[in-house]
Amino acid sequence: MTNFRNHDGVPVFGRNHGETPFSLTFVERWGNDMETTEREELARLIRGGRWAALATYGNGVPLASMVAYACEAGFAGFLLHLSRLSAHTRNLLAFPSASIVISEPDSPQVRNPQTLARVSIQGEARTLREDSSGFAEAKALYEKQFPESSPLFGFEDFLLFRLIPREARFVAGFAKAYTVDAEELGKAAAARPGP
Numbered sequence: 001m002t003n004f005r006n007h008d009g010v011p012v013f014g015r016n017h018g019e020t021p022f023s024l025t026f027v028e029r030w031g032n033d034m035e036t037t038e039r040e041e042l043a044r045l046i047r048g049g050r051w052a053a054l055a056t057y058g059n060g061v062p063l064a065s066m067v068a069y070a071c072e073a074g075f076a077g078f079l080l081h082l083s084r085l086s087a088h089t090r091n092l093l094a095f096p097s098a099s100i101v102i103s104e105p106d107s108p109q110v111r112n113p114q115t116l117a118r119v120s121i122q123g124e125a126r127t128l129r130e131d132s133s134g135f136a137e138a139k140a141l142y143e144k145q146f147p148e149s150s151p152l153f154g155f156e157d158f159l160l161f162r163l164i165p166r167e168a169r170f171v172a173g174f175a176k177a178y179t180v181d182a183e184e185l186g187k188a189a190a191a192r193p194g195p
Helices: 036-048 087-094 135-145 147-154 182-191
Strands: 002-005 011-015 021-024 028-030 051-058 061-068 078-083 097-103 118-127 158-173 176-181
Touching (some): 036 182, 051 087, 061 087, 078 087, 078 135, 078 147, 135 147, 135 158, 147 158, 158 182
Antiparallel strands (some): 011 021, 051 061, 051 097
């Protein structure tokens, strides 16, 4: 039997004499075990995208949607500009707990999509009112990321949400996962400063 280990020497899976995998153990780590290169990879993943899957809950059922996002400094918040006409917006207004998932893009050159880096960020998404502190700064940040969104801020049915992260699940590749809290997200942001 051959045992395979990750870079920390932890057994990941084994093969019998026929080289057939017989077991697989997913390697779970806490964020404070991340090295600088992994923090940089997490920051690159978050900053490199603009399009995420949004998971919400409402009317007794879960819902997954695709939405645009802009990240705030230090990954302290993720901005979503959503229409009240969408079911996910109504879900957030009723149940603010939500999650966004950001992934590396798939392509024909990727043989195994499980090797793609991805992060699932859980938290609460709350609306930012126009008269609230920080709205102008958040709006400017979102418009900088998405200039074509500017006219939509004049529509009454569009709301600006800030998803404040509580925890994240970062999968850096096959059999390599981290549970990351908000503080560790900030460290990742600092490890690879944005523009």
